[in-house]
Each structure stands twice: as structure tokens, then as C-alpha cells.
Amino acid sequence: MRITLVGSRHFGVTVLNMLRQHDQDVVRVVVHEGGDRLVAAAKAAGIEVVVQADRKTVTAAEIAPGTDLIVTAHSHARVTREALAASRLGGVGYHPSLLPRHRGLAAVEWTIREGDPIAGGTIYQLADRMDAGAIVVQDWCFVKKGETARELWERALAPLGVRLLAEAVEIARRTGSLPSRPQDETFATLAPAISD
Structure with a gap:
């Protein structure tokens, strides 16, 4: 599964680690601010990081090409309809x-x-x-x-x-x-x- 992870903070890092331990292919991490601890964890794992242009929304351009599923983990941004359509299975959140x-x-x-x-x-x-x-x-x-x-x-x-x-x-x-x-x-x- 090619996953775009949208998240932040400790929970975002924990979910990133879980996905990697389950051999899921996290192809991009999307965050609302560049200083978030999830940025450091993603970069350490060699995963591309994108900072949202608008902290309240995630756009289609911010979803990695070929994404199968968007997973959100401690994100309060709305994933737009166009962003969901850019993912084969849409997205899930907790x-x-x-x-x-x-x-x-x-x-x-x-x-x-x-x-x-x-x-x-x-x-x-x-x-x-x-x-x-x-x-x-x-x-x-x-x-x-x-x-x-x-x-x-x-x-x-x-x-x-x-x-x-x-x-x-x-x-x-x-x-x-x-x-x-x-x-x-x-x-x-x-x-x-x-x-x-």
C-alpha cells in the first residue's frame, strides 16, 4: 500500500512507525508546520515531507502521486474532496x-x-x-x-x-x-x- 500520512506530534510519529513496522510504503508525510516532530521522523526514514500551504486544508497537490490510501494521525486539517479523489481508496482518520x-x-x-x-x-x-x-x-x-x-x-x-x-x-x-x-x-x- 502506498500511503500519504497527514499528521503531527507524537501520535503522528507513532503511526508512522507502526506503518513502517507493518511494511506499508509511506511515500509522503504532510504536516501543517515545518517544525513538527513528525518532520524529523519522516526525514530520518528518508520519506518526503510536504508542509501544507494552508494549515486548515490538505489539497490534491499535497498528496503523493500513486497514493492508495491517505491516513491522518493527529491532523485537524480538512482533506479536500479533490485530495481524497487523488487517492485510490480515499482516506481514513482516527x-x-x-x-x-x-x-x-x-x-x-x-x-x-x-x-x-x-x-x-x-x-x-x-x-x-x-x-x-x-x-x-x-x-x-x-x-x-x-x-x-x-x-x-x-x-x-x-x-x-x-x-x-x-x-x-x-x-x-x-x-x-x-x-x-x-x-x-x-x-x-x-x-x-x-x-x-
Whole structure:
């Protein structure tokens, strides 16, 4: 599988390492800023790096030619319809909630704020609306009493995301397609950034 990885920070580096360990061909890494730690990891691995022209969107020109799948890992940029069309299978992302619950930038924080006893992660197909694409694969975990959002992310949700992305990419490699089921909009909730 030829993969364009769009991401940032520690999670982006972890996903890059996972993809390489699973013998996936990461042909390009796209980041929103040149100083990101993912840049150093990609360059050390001899992978081409492209910095987005607009940090809010990923364009078709930023996707590597011949890409089979776009994988996003800690990216808040919208991958345009044209960019998705430049990839044979479109793109997938990881969201740290059981979509359609907690769509938005602060899913883990809202999981804690709402007192959810169960959290989870979703690999979904990238679409025009953020966090609203068809579900590829999901899994869940318990939330410990008194756990902070950061603790939940580090203990359970980040590792879950890496495992689910590996599973989704392997399904795509093996079958040449991605399973998907639409999200049930009647259960959708929003998780906007928390400013306090």
C-alpha cells in the first residue's frame, strides 16, 4: 500500500512507525508546520515531507502521486474532496470517541466532562464534514474513575488508535477496499474545544 500520512506530534510519529513496522510504503508525510516532530521522523526514514500551504486544508497537490490510501494521525486539517479523489481508496482518520458521539476537537475532554463510563475510538472514512464519514472499524474501553483526559488518551485511546489504524490499513491492503457503515446521525453529539 502506498500511503500519504497527514499528521503531527507524537501520535503522528507513532503511526508512522507502526506503518513502517507493518511494511506499508509511506511515500509522503504532510504536516501543517515545518517544525513538527513528525518532520524529523519522516526525514530520518528518508520519506518526503510536504508542509501544507494552508494549515486548515490538505489539497490534491499535497498528496503523493500513486497514493492508495491517505491516513491522518493527529491532523485537524480538512482533506479536500479533490485530495481524497487523488487517492485510490480515499482516506481514513482516527477519532478518539465512539462516533458519532463527541464529534470535534475535544472528544476526550468531553468524554470526561460528560462522565462517560465507556470511551472508544473510531476509524472513519474522511468526508466533507469533519468526523462524519462512514465507520470502518471501532472499539471501546472503560474510563477509570477520576481519570483525566490526558490519562485516558495516554493509557487507552492513543494505543487503541494505533491498533485500529493498523487493522484498517491491513484490511485495505488485503481486500483492496474499506468496509464502512454510515454513522447514525440521531446519536451525534458535538465536542467543541473547551476554553476553561
